[in-house]
Amino acid sequence: MKSHNNFKFNQISEDTFEILLLNNWTKDTLSQNIEEINQLKLTNNMKIFLDFSNLDECDSASFIYIISLTRKFIENTVVVKNLQKFESKYRFYEKNYQENRLSKKEQNTFTKKFVKILEQKVSNYFSSFVDFTQFLGKLFFFFIYSLINPKKIRLKAMFQYIETSAINALFIVGTTSFLVGVVIAYQGAVQLEKFGANIFIVEMITITMFREIAPLVTAIVIAGRTASAFTAEIGAMKITDEIDAMRTMDFEPTLFLTLPRIFALVISLPLLVFFADVIGILGGMLIANIDLNVSFMDFIHRIESEVALKHFLIGIIKAVFFGIAIAVIGCYRGFQVQNNTTSIGKYTTLSVVNAIFSVIALNAIFSVIFTEIGI
16 A cells, blocks of 8 residues: 555555545645646556545545546546545535536537638628629719719609608707707816816817717717618518519619619708707807806807818718718618518618718718818
């Protein structure tokens, strides 16, 4: 029998051995115990009797190690004896023990699944990119075609979309802009009043609304409201085979469905931004008058003398590009709708998310460009 600090190793027969656990098996002694057991060079075909009768204490880490040791042997070749007071704990850890390592087969399966998912995602993104590029190419072609043949522009449909996307959105855009103007003015007034710079509230509100807030807030509202409507309308037409019927009768859907919507937003969104500018500044004027005693006339004169026209024009230019992005994405997602009702919800949601992201991304790009060129 070979004796160690915390166990005894006894050879019973040629291939049968006994390990008698002794003293305390805790995290303090575990590393030494592991090292000494490793020196025994046990093979998985041995028969082992594991005796707990003389063990005084055993913590969780040691239980887990002992159970992991028993799993290295061929099934039914390890016999655990005399658990006594350690019975419940040992059975609990034995029942819930899991190998940390994945088997070679499991690793290969996981790798194959990961590669397959990655391949599918990349393929889907590439297909979507190609499809969107083709859509833009067709759109550009028919845009040039409509400029050469103005009679092909559907003015009645365009004015109808202007009504639904702009006139019907005046209330929500106005309310949002007014509240944002109030918030900006109120927060700015608190800081400017500390330094006695009350009059600078005019530049802060006006330039912020003109350049950033009014175009961005208006575009986000229209992205959520109009892009979803465009997708749902075109998607419903696709489900009911109206688009296929149009192609059969030699009517190009891009010319009849997409371009009027784009023209409508290109016209209506700058007008909505102008409206948002006015309402937002009115909200700021109200707070400036109440909190900072800046009269309405002083506010207006300050705008005329200190705020350059370029700030207003920058917001209008942004609105044109925002309108194009929102309309293009809304129509593109509509044409992607498949012949089932659930896809309308899916692509309408994608339309709104993509449109809002595009607006925010374009706004960031414009801000960087205008700042870099000193405008």
